Amino acid sequence: MDKNEALDKFFNWNEADSFSIIDNGQRIGQAMISASEGPSRKGNGAIERAFSVSGSLYENAKFLDDPNAVVLSWQTGFVFDDSEPLNLISAQISVGVPQNDLTMTVTLLGDPPLIRIGATVKDIPVFQYSGDANSLPDLPNELKSGLATSLLGDLSNPAKMFSPEITAKRGTQAFGGRDLPVFLIEIKPSGEYSGIRIYLTQAGEPLKIETDFGFEAISDVLAPLESYGQRGSKQTAR
Secondary structure, eight states: OOOHHHHHHTTTTEEEEEEEETTEEEEEEEEEEEEEEOOOOOOOSOOEEEEEEEEEEEETTTOSSSOEEEEEEEEEEEEESSSOOOOOEEEEEEEEEEGEEEEEEEEEEETEEEEEEEEEEEEEEEEEEEEEGGGGOOGGGGSSSSSHHHOOOOTTTTGGGOOOOOEEEEEEETTTTTTEEEEEEEHHHHHOOOOEEEETTSOOOOOEEETTTTTTTETTTOOOOHHHHHHHHOOOOO
């Protein structure tokens, strides 16, 4: 199928939807996901497409007294043009790890890409950079490990984010025992950045997002997570 059919539906949904993040059938976090399309803020008559995800993960690990303690929070925003292939115009990724008192923000802009990075540990700056994305200095050890770094991807090659491979399929997907007609959009940046797979209704409403981390985000409008966890999901999109 023409991937633009699915992309047009997705970006014209123009809504923000709440999701539960699950791992092995258990809720481990929450997220808000939105997509929109509209005139460029530059006022040049161009059309821009925006996709954003914000959320937090909880941890049931034994070392935490509070089973709902937030162990990771993030905000991401991506702006694309409407060309073929779809090109990334800008990106902003912010990650916080409360138990490490770590916050980090990465912004990518322009062509050739410029990158801005700011990171603090216990409110003390540990890394700051603004300049050529291809001349990024070595990151401190605090920023080189863990899930937060995995979310940020391979920062030594940030320019690779700007030409993601995007494919789309049409089929059916079982959610909580119900077979729904869906679009499946797969977005995979080059390099070490993690890809995502987005399941949409034929009207463009996102239902489920799968990640390369193994986590899934399930729309709160679907069947209860207990039902989803018991019955699972079966992919037939093609």
